[in-house]
Amino acid sequence: MPLLKTGKLIADSWTHIEDDQEFTEASAIIVTLERWLNESESLRKRNEPIGVSLRNDQSPSQIIDDLEAISLVQLDFPAYTDGRAYSAARLLRQRYGFKGEIRAAGNVLRDQYPLMLRCGFDAFVVNEGIDVAGWQASIEAIDTPYQTAADNDIRPVWAKRHGIAQAS
Amino acid sequence: MYVYDKFDNSLVSDRVEQFREQVGRRLSGELTEDEFKPIRLMNGLYLQLHAYMLRVAIPYGLLSSPQMRKLAEVARTYDRGYAHFTTRQNIQFNWPRLEDTPDILEELSSVEMHAIQTSGNCIRNITADQFAGVDAEELDDSRVWAELIRQWSSLHPEFTFLPRKFKIAVTGSPHDRTAVKFHDIGLILKHGEDGNLGFEVLIGGGLGRTPMIGRTVREFLPQEYLLSYLEAILRVYNQLGRRDNKYKARIKILVHETGIDALRKMVEKEWSHVKKEGVDLPSAEVDRVRGHFTDPTYDVLPDHDHSYQVKQFEDPMFGRWVRANLAPHKMPGYVIANVSLKPIGGAPGDATAAQMEAVADLADEYSLGEIRVAHEQNLVLADVKISDAYALWKKLDEVQLGTPNLGLISDIIACPGLDYCALANARSIPVAQRLQRRFADFARQFDIGELTLNISGCINACGHHHAGHIGILGVDRRGEEYYQLTLGGSADENASIGKIVGPAFSNAEIVDAVETVIDTYLSIRAEGEAFIDTYRRTGEEPFKIALFGEKQNAAA
Numbered sequence: 001m002p003l004l005k006t007g008k009l010i011a012d013s014w015t016h017i018e019d020d021q022e023f024t025e026a027s028a029i030i031v032t033l034e035r036w037l038n039e040s041e042s043l044r045k046r047n048e049p050i051g052v053s054l055r056n057d058q059s060p061s062q063i064i065d066d067l068e069a070i071s072l073v074q075l076d077f078p079a080y081t082d083g084r085a086y087s088a089a090r091l092l093r094q095r096y097g098f099k100g101e102i103r104a105a106g107n108v109l110r111d112q113y114p115l116m117l118r119c120g121f122d123a124f125v126v127n128e129g130i131d132v133a134g135w136q137a138s139i140e141a142i143d144t145p146y147q148t149a150a151d152n153d154i155r156p157v158w159a160k161r162h163g164i165a166q167a168s
Numbered sequence: 169m170y171v172y173d174k175f176d177n178s179l180v181s182d183r184v185e186q187f188r189e190q191v192g193r194r195l196s197g198e199l200t201e202d203e204f205k206p207i208r209l210m211n212g213l214y215l216q217l218h219a220y221m222l223r224v225a226i227p228y229g230l231l232s233s234p235q236m237r238k239l240a241e242v243a244r245t246y247d248r249g250y251a252h253f254t255t256r257q258n259i260q261f262n263w264p265r266l267e268d269t270p271d272i273l274e275e276l277s278s279v280e281m282h283a284i285q286t287s288g289n290c291i292r293n294i295t296a297d298q299f300a301g302v303d304a305e306e307l308d309d310s311r312v313w314a315e316l317i318r319q320w321s322s323l324h325p326e327f328t329f330l331p332r333k334f335k336i337a338v339t340g341s342p343h344d345r346t347a348v349k350f351h352d353i354g355l356i357l358k359h360g361e362d363g364n365l366g367f368e369v370l371i372g373g374g375l376g377r378t379p380m381i382g383r384t385v386r387e388f389l390p391q392e393y394l395l396s397y398l399e400a401i402l403r404v405y406n407q408l409g410r411r412d413n414k415y416k417a418r419i420k421i422l423v424h425e426t427g428i429d430a431l432r433k434m435v436e437k438e439w440s441h442v443k444k445e446g447v448d449l450p451s452a453e454v455d456r457v458r459g460h461f462t463d464p465t466y467d468v469l470p471d472h473d474h475s476y477q478v479k480q481f482e483d484p485m486f487g488r489w490v491r492a493n494l495a496p497h498k499m500p501g502y503v504i505a506n507v508s509l510k511p512i513g514g515a516p517g518d519a520t521a522a523q524m525e526a527v528a529d530l531a532d533e534y535s536l537g538e539i540r541v542a543h544e545q546n547l548v549l550a551d552v553k554i555s556d557a558y559a560l561w562k563k564l565d566e567v568q569l570g571t572p573n574l575g576l577i578s579d580i581i582a583c584p585g586l587d588y589c590a591l592a593n594a595r596s597i598p599v600a601q602r603l604q605r606r607f608a609d610f611a612r613q614f615d616i617g618e619l620t621l622n623i624s625g626c627i628n629a630c631g632h633h634h635a636g637h638i639g640i641l642g643v644d645r646r647g648e649e650y651y652q653l654t655l656g657g658s659a660d661e662n663a664s665i666g667k668i669v670g671p672a673f674s675n676a677e678i679v680d681a682v683e684t685v686i687d688t689y690l691s692i693r694a695e696g697e698a699f700i701d702t703y704r705r706t707g708e709e710p711f712k713i714a715l716f717g718e719k720q721n722a723a724a
Contacts, residue, residue, distance in 0.1 A: 083329025118325035
């Protein structure tokens with residue numbers, strides 16, 4: 001599936017590795033949290049980019065101490081109505097200071113795209129043939145948020161009202 | 169009242185355009201109904217039994233007269249000339265066409281109104297005390313905090329797909345008029361030991377299938393941390409609230425299953441981080457919003473007005489209206505006037521376009537141009553001079569809004585029921601109407617005294633039946649409408665959940681059953697004792713015996 005990143009559709013250079021699958025061949029790989037926790041030593045030794053995918057009942061607090069070794073965290077939306085991953089993304093980005101890619105996978109739709117961006121997601125596994133211009137327009141549809149989130153470059157309305165440069 | 173600045177205006181008008189584009193994609197077929205559903209729900213648009221229903225937010229129930237006129241215009245232009253005020257201080261239009269809804273929202277945005285988050289699994293309209301700002305007893309104005317929470321929660325990116333809907337109420341008065349203990353979060357303004365202002369924070373209250381009274385998660389939260397504390401609660405709930413069963417997804421179930429003490433630890437731990445993350449507002453912003461809720465310039469008036477006293481004797485209906493519908497105002501010579509939307513035989517909470525316009529005009533003439541909506545589905549004119557009370561009542565009465573029944577048995581809370589709602593098992597409105605007719609005699613209503621009677625057409629409890637002194641729940645019994653009675657509920661500061669008494673009554677029997685309960689109360693009450701006090705003293709036994717007889721009762 002294509003990947004939407006910085007407003008463009010790009011080919012996904014990452015390979016998902018199943019729990020029972022060897023990983024020597026692929027360079028940049030994404031493994032499950034279980035595999036990461038069980039094999040982090042050997043995975044770290046590979047010296048290739050590593051990504052970890054979390055189910056939405058798995059807390060990102062489980063990888064806080066490993067974030068320096070992880071280049072990508074994938075969070076799952078089994079249905080767009082299940083919003084747990086929004087919290088996980090904010091925690092990763094804001095609290096744990098994760099600088100790598102936070103990728104949204106699953107039921108990722110245009111109308112939730114702006115919310116995901118605000119929570120710290122920066123890559124989106126999307127369906128073939130999406131209307132990229134429409135998705136980008138949805139970001140600008142509402143560009144004056146009332147509250148702080150993980151997007152520190154966007155000042156909330158109250159900061160603008162009182163001439164406060166940065167929310168935090 | 170709060171007045172939008174350029175930021176508020178731009179957000180609301182942007183949202184209208186966004187919704188217009190989304191409706192366009194639905195009408196063109198690009199979005200299926202399934203895909204469109206969460207989008208329309210985020211904007212208050214439901215698909216009901218017969219038509220779409222649009223729920224418009226009335227933040228903390230406060231309306232200006234131009235806003236009320238706009239609602240009337242929408243009712244007349246896009247609906248069938250009436251609308252329905254809800255138990256969450258909102259208003260519903262029952263017959264809009266999908267293709268008209270963007271235009272309706274655009275009309276509303278011209279008077280700083282919207283339908284944002286009036287449905288969906290998100291933070292809903294923030295409710296507050298309908299007497300805020302004019303109640304002599306209040307510690308602080310709940311509208312200030314409700315407005316701040318409204319802004320923080322609007323289009324919140326993290327909390328838009330919660331496990332279930334989320335309702336927050338704020339009260340600033342020791343006498344709770346907001347049903348604060350039946351909310352997902354209840355905020356009770358109080359002073360801390362140091363004399364500073366803050367909140368007692370309750371979580372996990374709610375009605376629905378599993379009624380629960382909110383539990384205190386924090387005895388005292390300093391006011392400057394309100395938003396970070398809310399964010400901490402919401403984040404814990406978003407991550408841990410159940411998503412496997414929509415009937416177990418409200419935060420009350422998380423509180424129940426996790427335990428308030430364990431959950432408190434999680435919330436406090438989360439908050440210890442969030443409060444350092446720039447969520448809370450600078451005091452300048454709190455002051456800015458507070459500046460919108462300063463007192464108007466009141467006239468200096470005497471406490472008494474001769475003609476006001478005389479008219480109560482000359483016109484007994486006015487005398488009744490004064491007794492039932494007027495409440496004390498913090499300023500001498502002023503009263504708070506409750507406008508009943510429960511005329512005998514009407515649909516509780518409904519108002520016609522003409523009535524809405526009349527109320528708007530009367531607000532301009534007699535009450536500084538503002539109207540409040542109470543969760544009991546009535547309206548309030550909060551700043552009326554006692555010397556104007558009679559003239560106001562006469563004009564209200566001309567448009568069937570002068571019913572002197574506030575807090576009496578015919579002041580019924582009812583959901584729309586099976587006449588409108590796709591979820592309902594039974595009709596609510598016709599039962600309310602039959603009860604109102606049965607108890608139409610005002611002398612009898614005043615003799616019965618203070619009583620709340622709430623009717624829900626199904627177990628989802630939109631009519632707050634559990635929280636009524638007398639509650640009626642519509643159930644389906646083999647395709648027939650039956651009604652379960654509950655007794656002893658209460659939505660005030662002494663909140664309690666009504667208990668089911670005996671088997672359900674048929675549609676033909678339910679009004680007689682309520683009358684039996686009332687007659688029983690009248691026969692056993694002590695001097696000056698209200699229904700709920702008698703019930704709390706005697707328990708359900710005398711009522712059960714009266715309803716079902718000694719034998720059946722013993723067998724049951």
